[in-house]
Amino acid sequence: MPTLNPHSVLERVRRDVERNALRTRNGIRLATGARPSVGCTPKDVAWRSGRTELWHYRNDDVRFTPPLLIVFSLISRSYILDLSPGNSFVERLLKAGFDVWLLDWGVPDERDAQNRLEDYVDEYLPGGIARVLELTGRDQVNLLGYCFGGNLALLHAAHHPHSPLRSITVMATPVDFRHMGPLADVFGVGGLEVADVLDANGNVPPQVVLQGFRTLKPTSEVTRYVDLWQRLWDDEYVAAYQAMTAWSDNHVPFPGAAAQEVIQMLVRDNGFVTDRLTVGDDRVHLADVRCPFLTVLANRDHIVPEPAAAPLIELVGAPDKHELRLNAGHIGLVVGKTAARTTIPTIIDFMQQRSEVST
């Protein structure tokens, strides 16, 4: 039997008392809803159309050209890419010397319910690119799509082979929707119609998407509270927890018409893999994506599992194409230690190789 050292017992009691005091303080902070600031990197709105905004992040030390345009997903808020100072994907890109722009789709309302994928692929995205070129005086951009933003970037590049793109990078972008789990299966295998889940505005409410994500890991909700209780004394952990949960619980509505297209074309027809993609009235093919291409996928991603993202590298027609598989989760690609250590430096390296030193 281990012997009890009075000093170590006292030390443990002291530590537990201290931690319980900190737990109480942080618990009160959480209960009163005090939230850490997110999306703090200084930026300007360079263009606006509908709810869409083009953001330009300020950078006095741009060392590379062409500019980098980030395309975000349609169902969540883009500040995950600029979560907090010191834990910001955007901040790292700026420090690496890029001129960073981001297309943020805003919060769709009833005016966006009729938006189809072509609105994003043929209008907002080219509109954003044109504005970046106009303001920078350059003739190309590097495009970076995150999650479903990657799908939009791919559809754009496939539909507009002459779009002024120096390169495309996509992260956690699904193409084989048979592997997307319960959220896709309910509509694909289950046969639920998008019309059955639309809200009064004609959009898919964020709760539906959130519920779908929660179903992917049924115990994660409980585990999240257990983790929080265990580390409630740790200020750093609590701040990160607040920022992350505020983001993961706070999705945006998915425009109804676009959702219907996604379910039919991408889920039921599995269009990316079966080459049955249509934008507007035109057939498009991933084989027409010819510019330098990088796909980044995470092998612990439970939202876009590896088998859903893996076929992409074979589907694009670019002669200069690369795949990066990382030991990370979906969010871990852009937030936290793996992102800081591996993902971001690799993306920076890829894009620096496809850029010139700015004069």
Add this chain to the structure above:
Amino acid sequence: MAQPPLWRRLYDSAERTVAPRLESVVRTEHFARGAALAGWAQATARTQVAALSARVWHLVNLPTGTDVARLRAQVGALDREVRRLAFHLEQQQAHHDARTHDKETGGADAQSP
């Protein structure tokens, strides 16, 4: 490294047993069909209730939530059309400006020695 407390070890061990089972259940075809059926039943119930309340409101000549939603959808569709038109006009204008600029530059080039 310090060991996690006993309660945490108990939770982790229970979670390790339960989570994979639940995850495999939610990935079955039966679950997808069940969830779809539940979604459809919810939508049907919502429609029935809305229809019933609409009948009551219409009896006293008042608009219902469904009427307002329909109007909002129409306004939304109109807003999209206007936005698309504005976008195409902008594009044509830019195209026209570029052509005019090219012509002017071409003319200047032709005049230079």
